Amino acid sequence: MTTNTAPGAGQPAKISVQEVTKTFALGRETFTALDRVSLDIADNEFVTVVGPSGCGKSTLMNVLAGLETPTEGRALVDGAPVSGPGPERGVIFQQYALFPWLTVRKNVEFGLKTARVPRAERRERAEHFIRMVGLEQFADALPKMLSGGMRQRCAIARAYAVNPSILLMDEPFGALDALTRVKLQEQLLDTWSKEQRTVMFITHDVDEAVFLANRVIVMAARPGRIYDVIDVDLPYPRSEEFRLSPQFAALRNRVWHSVYHQDGRTAPATSPAPSVTPA
Amino acid sequence: MTTNTAPGAGQPAKISVQEVTKTFALGRETFTALDRVSLDIADNEFVTVVGPSGCGKSTLMNVLAGLETPTEGRALVDGAPVSGPGPERGVIFQQYALFPWLTVRKNVEFGLKTARVPRAERRERAEHFIRMVGLEQFADALPKMLSGGMRQRCAIARAYAVNPSILLMDEPFGALDALTRVKLQEQLLDTWSKEQRTVMFITHDVDEAVFLANRVIVMAARPGRIYDVIDVDLPYPRSEEFRLSPQFAALRNRVWHSVYHQDGRTAPATSPAPSVTPA
Amino acid sequence: MAVVTDTAAPTDTGGRNGSPQSRRGRPRGLPLLLNAVSVLLGIAIWWILAASGLTIPSPVAVVQRAKDLLADGTLEQDILVSLGRVLAGFVLGTAVAIPVGFLMGWYGAVRSLVEPWVQFFRTIPPLAIIPLAIVLMGIDETPKIFVIFLAAFLSCVISTFQGVVNVDRTLINAARVLGTRDLGIFARVVVPASTPFILVGMRVGLGSSWATLVAAELIAAQQGLGYRMQNAQLYYDLPTIFVGLISIGILGLLMDRVLLLAERRLTRWQERR
Amino acid sequence: MAVVTDTAAPTDTGGRNGSPQSRRGRPRGLPLLLNAVSVLLGIAIWWILAASGLTIPSPVAVVQRAKDLLADGTLEQDILVSLGRVLAGFVLGTAVAIPVGFLMGWYGAVRSLVEPWVQFFRTIPPLAIIPLAIVLMGIDETPKIFVIFLAAFLSCVISTFQGVVNVDRTLINAARVLGTRDLGIFARVVVPASTPFILVGMRVGLGSSWATLVAAELIAAQQGLGYRMQNAQLYYDLPTIFVGLISIGILGLLMDRVLLLAERRLTRWQERR
Amino acid sequence: LLSACGKDDSSSSGGSGGGKTEDVKFGYIGDYNGTSLLAIADDQKLWAKHGLNATTRVFTNGPLQIQALGTGDLDFGYIGPGAMWLPASGQAKVVAINTLGNADRVIAQPGITSIEQLKGKSVAVPEGTSGDMILTLALKKAGLTKQDLKVVPMDASVIVSSFSSKKIDGAGFWYPAIATIKKQVPDLVELAKNDDFSSEVSFPTAFVAGNKVVAEQQSKTQKTIAVLRDAMQFRTENMDKSIELTAKMLKIPAEQVKADAANVKVLSVQELDTMTKDGTINKWLTGMGDYFVGAGKLKSQVDPSTYYTGDLFTAGAK
């Protein structure tokens, strides 16, 4: 299996997943959540991951976050093997994982407090991100008082606040309405293009995957593996018009096709082998 | 405020929400999650609800489910005021709410056991719905071993299994990939049209809302209220081609517009007053 | 999604199913009223038992004795002394139990080393500890407080440990990806998340502390409720024993209320019934 | 998302942060080894204390006495009798505590009625209950088992109650919308969801049961570990007292292990560290 | 252990033997004083001889037995001198005096040679026991009161550890516990012993019966007294055997019982009869009563004849 190299193949990869296999015990059997997955992500790249439910997207993210140890293979970040989580890799969990005993504000400030950011600055930064996700009215509410989408936005603000150089986002906009979603997509792209950020963004929305990405990784299930990699060689900033452009539609269809017609478990029509797609 | 009556206005409504207001204490202030919401849903109607995050969709559903008592107004089901939950109203929660100590199978069987369905039939019915949501390989797995989308599918199977005449679904397909989602949408429509069912389906996906609904209810936030009601007078069964039809596109745009341009807090262009939309 | 602090009027409870929902909406006085009813009922049963010829003193005799003991200042003095001992032992015990329970829950090695002894000492009656305590600590306040400390510690540590073990791993992961290290996770995630468990431990520990008081005051006490009761036992002075028991019961109850209040404040964030 | 039962090889633990993750991956023998080390250490300290002139018997003397007591069957007999009492009291206490705790957590009225008395009796030393128990129940097995029952019940009920109060409301709602009524919710949601709390209660209650044994066997016991210890106290026969203490400790430890095993089985579903 | 004595009888004379066999429930404490007579009665089959079927139950102290007498769970029991105020206050009847305790001492740490030197020192005492009594007497003799010392009330078990670890300067205490302390503090000083006060107070141990038993079950009472008298006779004649039997019944080493017995003054039946008749025993009990009144356990002096049924005891002499 060759590596799915990043576009700028010359420079060393920011994130490098090397032949990672992850199995879980499922009763008496073992279940292969990731099967020899290899993937390089370049610095400042924006990668989206799509794939059917249960194909190992979250597992892959957890390996990169340092929360799961691969059964085989290894993950490197900045050339060093991942041995645990770190604040340079911000994570937005699929299940939000807000601290239920803290208010929205305190949740957002959590990482800043760990980083010993002085009180006033902490407050200010938290305020900024709370406003960004539109929760200013609920800054002092506890998570149990928030709606599903509001919880998710709080989790987003919390991850953004520590200003990580790598963002690992697991369906971060999944619970949001179209309006909020578009707003947050634009903000994300904005920050990403202005500051040096590497983003891995899991989604099940093909439009979103194409709209945001430099590259779309399509995963397949049973065993979890990379099935296709689709480059989105289109310039940023991407506006609403971009969504309506024919290139967008074409790419969207290609990704859709790749996700949708995996059933036969053969490689996608346009690529020669299951998880090998030359960049 | 007039009532948003169901299409078949002659017959008595299956579900009737009458001037329901729900406020929460938020620190010292009170927060109005629902502001005099009125809505009738006819028997065998499929209603989808869209609206910005935090506009009170889940709260409205909880009122109908009998899990929240309205601060003012009342909710009727089959003409009788809702005084608590009942198995005739199946609920799929936004946060899944699986029993973590039960396997997928046992979760799905939970309601059947309450209904004293004999063991063999229970097993069989659970099996059927587990297969429907594609979890047959994970029937004996615990919720903690499931991916986000798999948990959601398990919750769906659990609600379907008790065969309720009313289905209250809170973003039930939110965590699913496109493929699974489309499959489940079709299954849902199929069951709904074959059996006598009334469905209230919350989603933030405008396409989904239009694709599934007899009527799309658009809600607005602060205070949570019904902003617009859009009839989808198109025949079932709705196929993939329907998604590509111009009527679909038109309705989709109209809903999108209604959700997207609420910002000014005025009524939608096509309707005279905030939450009054004659059917 | 649960809504706990809803402002729904307490009247619209609705049928049968309304009950669990409306608990919070119930007028505040009712539980207190029921408390009072319950206490009065208990006193009535006691009175009947006493009147029916059992060898227990009647409430009147006990109240009379309490008055006497209050009049000459004995009871106040005893209460003060015992309260001091219990508070000292309990506070120390809890303060040590929480970090130890955390270390046991967090580091497998600590757990393996400490657990056998915690379990062992939990099964040993405080009376049996006293000789050792005296040998090591003399006959002043130290061994008395130590015995109470031990009782509180042993009740609380097991609970804290369990609480730590039960903390949702997702939350720990969330803190870790925000850069938080072990110490921060302990203070900022594990402690708040296991507060319900720690509070169970504290409440049980509080009970044990009071229950151990009598044993503790076997050690050369000059005053205190436990001492007074032992002394009364020698003289078969049942009214005084009852005064002691009731004083201990009431003090324990009051301290428990304080803990409950603390709990309510500390776990308001919980989605619970 | 947490993954608890991962099959990752125990070797790839990784640096500092690996520790909490790899707990489950650790070879099974290590904790047992550490347990053993800990016990040996404890015995060593005891030996040193004994050798340094404290009034405690040396391990050798205690082992010798244990042998003697085993040889004539006394110890076996005592263990059997005491174990029977503790088991009866503990099982009864727990069996009553769980439904009572549930009722207290579920129905505010029950709580208001019962709680003052639970709190009150928790603070009362078992020694003080004995006279009443004798008056009401005579001097046979009943009062002995009752005293142990009370200890187990009071420890367990508070924990169960707390567990019930802490059950996630979302899960209760999920059961209710599936048509489940109160009784079903109790058995199928509240009990499993509060298992961790109930088990804390049972473990603490087990400790209390054993610790109360000595008090219980004050009531005209003819045999049993507690009786033997008291009898030995008359003669200041410290080795026998130690044999009793250690037997109680070991039995308590073993029963606790059984509970722990049960817990592991019952709470395998939990996402925890 | 348990009711070995009762068992063999119940099978032989449970009603088949024609003679009416009565059941008797007897409590005792597991030391030489409390156990020896029962061990003898058991061994010599004295219960059966007098048509009784006895169940014996061991207790750890006197007051519990008095309570059990009150509830009818026991017919007879055994108490030490410290609990004598309970029958005096009407809670039970003394049916027989057993022995005189001779084990109490006032002890002090090495270097202290007289009671006077205890002034201002911390002296432990198990309140309301014979240890308390001997200290009180010793102080009185030396012209001191408890106020002159720092008296620390302590449980007996606590005194052993406190004295051994030199946390206290003195104690009103007893053998065999003092023997345990001696192992740690071999040169401890004995400042006073029972014999010093034999003229004023004695420390009798006694068998007691429930008020109802004495009043309503005369034949049972008589038979029991007869058993006790026979056993006393045997004990006076076979001291060594009595120690052996006691050790067997209590399942403890004979040396321990022997050490225990060394501090007991065993009284023969004849002596008891004489002393009952000439009022010596009433004098002892009055002396005890004085002490209890002084200690606040009794409100006022009680005439011993109201609770010591000496006539019943001597009636057994036939």
Ligand SMILES: Nc1ncnc2c1ncn2[C@@H]1O[C@H](COP(=O)(O)OP(=O)(O)OP(=O)(O)O)[C@@H](O)[C@H]1O
């Ligand atoms: N602890 C576990 N035990 C057993 N199997 C597990 C465990 N955790 C995850 N898995 C399995 O690994 C597979 C991949 O899970 P993962 O969460 O990575 O999926 P995903 O791609 O994120 O899916 P989704 O889009 O539904 O969130 C799933 O089939 C899941 O059942």
Ligand SMILES: Nc1ncnc2c1ncn2[C@@H]1O[C@H](COP(=O)(O)OP(=O)(O)OP(=O)(O)O)[C@@H](O)[C@H]1O
């Ligand atoms: N317990 C509570 N206390 C205070 N406010 C609450 C509580 N529960 C809900 N709310 C508020 O009510 C409003 C509506 O919440 P609801 O969950 O109904 O929104 P929603 O439309 O479902 O949003 P989403 O699409 O994000 O799930 C939100 O603003 C929320 O903050």
Ligand SMILES: [Mg+2]
């Ligand atoms: Mg996932």
Ligand SMILES: [Mg+2]
């Ligand atoms: Mg919602």
